Amino acid sequence: MPSLNKKSEKFLYEYLNNASPTGFEASGQKIWLRYIKPYVDEWQLDNYGTAYGIINPGKKYKVVIEAHADEISWFVNYISDKGYIQVIRNGGSDHIIAPSKRVNIHTKKGIVKGLFGWPAIHTRKGKDANLSPTLENIFIDVGAANKEEVLKMGIHVGCVITYEDELIEVNKKYYAGRALDNKMGGFCIAEVARLLKTNKKKLPYTLYVVNAVQEEIGLRGAQMVADTIKPDVAIITDVCHDTSTPLVDAKKQGDTKCGLGPSLTYAPAVHNNLLDLIIKTGEKKKIPFQRSASSRTTGTDTDAFAYSNGGVPSVLISLPLRYMHTTVEMAAKSDVENVIKLMYESLLAIKSGHNFKYFNKL
Numbered sequence: 001m002p003s004l005n006k007k008s009e010k011f012l013y014e015y016l017n018n019a020s021p022t023g024f025e026a027s028g029q030k031i032w033l034r035y036i037k038p039y040v041d042e043w044q045l046d047n048y049g050t051a052y053g054i055i056n057p058g059k060k061y062k063v064v065i066e067a068h069a070d071e072i073s074w075f076v077n078y079i080s081d082k083g084y085i086q087v088i089r090n091g092g093s094d095h096i097i098a099p100s101k102r103v104n105i106h107t108k109k110g111i112v113k114g115l116f117g118w119p120a121i122h123t124r125k126g127k128d129a130n131l132s133p134t135l136e137n138i139f140i141d142v143g144a145a146n147k148e149e150v151l152k153m154g155i156h157v158g159c160v161i162t163y164e165d166e167l168i169e170v171n172k173k174y175y176a177g178r179a180l181d182n183k184m185g186g187f188c189i190a191e192v193a194r195l196l197k198t199n200k201k202k203l204p205y206t207l208y209v210v211n212a213v214q215e216e217i218g219l220r221g222a223q224m225v226a227d228t229i230k231p232d233v234a235i236i237t238d239v240c241h242d243t244s245t246p247l248v249d250a251k252k253q254g255d256t257k258c259g260l261g262p263s264l265t266y267a268p269a270v271h272n273n274l275l276d277l278i279i280k281t282g283e284k285k286k287i288p289f290q291r292s293a294s295s296r297t298t299g300t301d302t303d304a305f306a307y308s309n310g311g312v313p314s315v316l317i318s319l320p321l322r323y324m325h326t327t328v329e330m331a332a333k334s335d336v337e338n339v340i341k342l343m344y345e346s347l348l349a350i351k352s353g354h355n356f357k358y359f360n361k362l
Contacts, residue, residue, distance in 0.1 A: 004337070008191060011035045012167070012175075016183050019104065019162040021073030022091045022216045025049050028069055028183065032211050036190045039197040040209060046228060050221045052210040053193060061205040061352045064231040065192060065343055066222065067185030067238065068215030068301055071178065072325055074161040076105070076140075079151070083144035085114070089135070090160060091216030094325050098138045101327065102164040105142070109154035113164070114142040165327040173333055174258070180329040184319060184336060185237040186211045191340045192347070204352035205232075215301055222301035226308035233274065233313050233354065234305035235346060237339055239331075240265070240292055240318035254292045256320050258332040261288030262339045263318040267298045269306035271313035273356040278315055281346045287338050292318070313356040317342055 004012070015035070020028030029051045033043055040053030051069070072091035079085055085105075099118035104111045116138055124131050131137075140161070144150045167177035175184070193209045195201075208229050212221035215238075226234070243250040244257040256263050264278060282289045297303045298316050306314040319339050322330040 004191070008194070011190070012187050015187060016167045016177060016179060019073075019106070020069055020071050020179070020183065021106075021160045021162055022070040022214055024073075024106065024160050025069045025213045029211065029213075032069065032186055032190060036193050036209060039190075039193040046225060048221060048224060049213045050210065050225045052208050052225065052229075055193065055196065055207040055209065056203050057206050059204070059206040059352065061354070062208060062229060062231045062233075063205050063347065063350060064208045064210055064229060064234040064305065065189045065347070066210040066212055066234060066236050066301055066305070067189050068182045068213070068221065069186055069211045070213050070216050070221075071162070071181070071183065072216050074103075076155060076157050076159040076161065078157070079147050079155070081147050083142070083146045083150050084117075085140040085142065085150065085155070087138065087140065087161060092325050095133050095135045095138050097326050099133050103140060103161050104164050105140070105155055106160050106162070107154035107156075112142060112153050112155055114140045114161075117141040163327045170330060174330045175333060175336070176328050176330045178327045178329065180319075180321060180331050181239045181324055182215065182237075184331060185239070185339075188237055188319070188336065188339045188343065192343045195340070195344050196347070201348065203347065205350070207347065212301055219301050219304040222304035223308065226305045226312065230309050231305070231312055233350060233356070234302070235278075235315055235317065235343060236300060236302040236305065237317045237319065237343065238300040238302075239321040239324060239329075241324060242320045242322040242330075245322055256290050256292055258320045258322060258330065259334055260290050260320070262335060262342055263290040263292045263320055265292050265294055265298055265302075265316040265318060267294035267302075267316070268296070269298055269303045270315055271306070271356055273358065274313045274315045277349055278317065278342065278346050281349045282342055285341070285345045287342045287345065289338070289342065290320070
């Protein structure tokens with residue numbers, strides 16, 4: 001199977017460098033749809049912005065491959081008389097990393113540049129010597145003299161804020177940047193669609209290539225689109241933690257590492273028979289993979305699909321990621337390619353009408 005080509009890499013950088021905050025994913029979805037259109041037969045967009053391409057439409061048996069399109073961000077929550085901006089989370093944004101970060105504030109007038117300010121080390125003395133960022137004390141400075149000037153810029157309560165960070169390569173082996181969680185998954189499922197078309201594979205079922213919105217605030221896009229599509233099988237891709245880095249306890253978080261392949265999750269929502277098919281496919285095709293476990297929920301769109309429509313056999317293929325929910329999320333290039341390969345080969349292993357029930361006869 002071919003590695004990423006120049007067109008794929010161009011799409012990767014354009015898509016990941018574009019801001020797609022939860023609830024405001026439209027611009028990213030346009031980029032994603034533009035790329036997959038040549039590789040699908042039809043495409044759809046639901047009321048809240050979940051986009052999906054359809055391959056081999058009209059078959060009774062329906063399979064989904066899915067990632068989520070949204071990234072964490074901030075909302076403007078309060079503007080002080082002196083022109084400083086207080087924020088609230090939009091998804092699981094980490095207040096610890098905010099100070100000194102550059103930001104883009106998205107307004108009707110366009111992007112307004114700003115930054116999360118922080119008092120200089122020289123001024124933090126006495127009781128403030130060990131001052132730490134909290135959700136209550138972080139703030140954004142846009143260079144305004146007062147509230148009126150902020151408002152004239154087009155900034156108001158409810159404007160969404162993203163970090164100004166772009167995708168880079170590290171040591172020629174890693175991608176790093178913001179929002180690899182989980183726009184890298186959106187890239188992977190788009191590449192699966194491309195490979196199916198390029199390799200002229202005819203599937204015996206209808207395949208839905210789904211880029212869902214609003215995962216970061218409760219799997220909401222997946223919940224909606226699962227009810228719309230009513231699939232028979234769902235293969236979800238998201239990210240998981242590389243637990244080999246400092247300050248992470250692998251005994252508590254699981255033993256997963258970048259560069260050793262995608263991670264397959266054992267969890268109540270993960271269907272054992274479908275997971276067995278994925279594992280056997282990986283072994284047969286010599287695609288490296290790791291294993292992880294979730295005690296209750298996976299915390300991913302897998303849960304939304306699994307528990308929809310009376311129960312949909314679902315599985316989770318995760319991309320190991322360092323420094324999740326920061327501006328320097330890192331993933332191994334080899335893992336990205338192997339997520340694509342494992343999803344692609346697994347789709348070829350699924351037959352129309354494939355019965356994943358635990359047992360049919362007593």
